Amino acid sequence: MSSTEQGTSSAAPAEPTTAPESAAAPEVPESFYYVHGKDKVVHKVSAGALQHSALIHGMISNLGYTEEQAKANPFPFENIDGDILQMVVDWCNQHKGKPTPPEDTNLPKQKEKLFDLVLAVNYLEIKELLTYCCKQVAMMVKGKSPEEIREIWMIPTDAEDEAAEKEAKKRAGKEAAGETAAAAGDAK
């Protein structure tokens, strides 16, 4: 498990705290990396746990960072909220080096959190967690009527889709006209 502490936006992040990684001591000293989200809180995560993320694994596989270099260069994920990144890091730690169970009951049930978690997991390319998350999203509409599904997932009607498309076309036309006028002004 990893714990975190509030980081700063400065180049040298605050010293993060760590928690025991696993009961069994690894034979080879494990390397650690550091990540932070939108809130700049730095999370110390083992390379083993980060293997779940194809994106981060690809980034670190050729770096050969020393502990000090890794600490000085946390991976910034500015597009991910801090609490969401915390969930992802926790999941990676919990499932480090373990076969992933067929269901994960610890995923958030709140719609907003789940929505952001799915986007983060998709971005970080964590395949197993993404599968769980997508199942969880699908379960949101299990046994619901069509209109309830429309409400839960905010699916527009055909008329609304057509109106939005018209609006988008109108806006694009206006923008294009504005650009043409600006270009003509510049030419004068």
Add this chain to the structure above:
Amino acid sequence: MNEPPRDPKFGLLKYPFELREQVIRNMEFIDAFYFSTLSKRSKQMVRSARYQTIRITFRFEKDCSMDKIEIETIKGERLKISLSDFKNSPKRDPYTLDGLELASFIKEQSEDYRKKLCAHLLSIFHFNSTEVHMGRNIKHLDDLYLWKIRKQFDSVDLIVNDGLHITPEYLKFVLNTTKAKKYFMYFKMDDLNFKYQLKDCEYLDVGGSIQWLDTYDFLKRNPQIICFTLDDLPGKQVNNLLKQWINGQVNGLESMEFFNSVGYPDDVIFDGILTMETKLTEEQANDLFGVWDNDGTTVNIQRKIDGQFATVHISHDVCLVHMRKEKDLFEL
């Protein structure tokens, strides 16, 4: 006064395409169906997601009020959707969904709800196997809605129990209007002169009446055939089919099985055919045929064009023929 907090919304359409599709693939079948009825866009999304299912079977039962669709999904779901026509109230068990109600969610106009529902299902879901079961003589033109949507199926079975008889016209209708890899035909036909030249099938199973099946040049007309089982085919025709294989082109035929309650005399089956002693042990023969009788006849025959062997086993009321490659012999 503070407003109560609103239920946060979950904008599925804000997800990238591949993520939406993954969510759809994780939905229950019926939820995905409902989702597809919400708009043109949602319908297209389900289609693009290629939601996988094992099979869909359109069942035309003896009693048309029992007509239904059966769907088996890869998640192990087995769904039944009633498809009785308007004139008959459907007889349902509690686990059967009402097709009329499901069709009411689909916005397209159609004179027949069954056609609308079948067309929708076939257009949005990906079925590994599409099958048709016909358990009655279809006399009403209304029942032909399925053929207006699709004529090609993986499997067609025409199984009419309880002594119902099939007319040549009806059989011609079924076989001429469908194209399938597998045909299962179990019915009675009184007309002894009618012949049908079935072609381009891969699996065939015929019982009840057999005289309608024209076996002349059968293997030539069905070059892709893998195995077939025929009940009550006269011994002379079995002999002719063996000769078709011996003298024919290389094909992928793996087995021919014939069953006849009066038995198959060796001299009729092997008339004009060179047979060879088989080297199969009893254990190998049991493995190959499943059912093998030590008192029966077991011999090899050989195809001329490439020298491939087949083993023929005749016993009591069966004649089993299994084509073997050298590799299979080695494995045995």
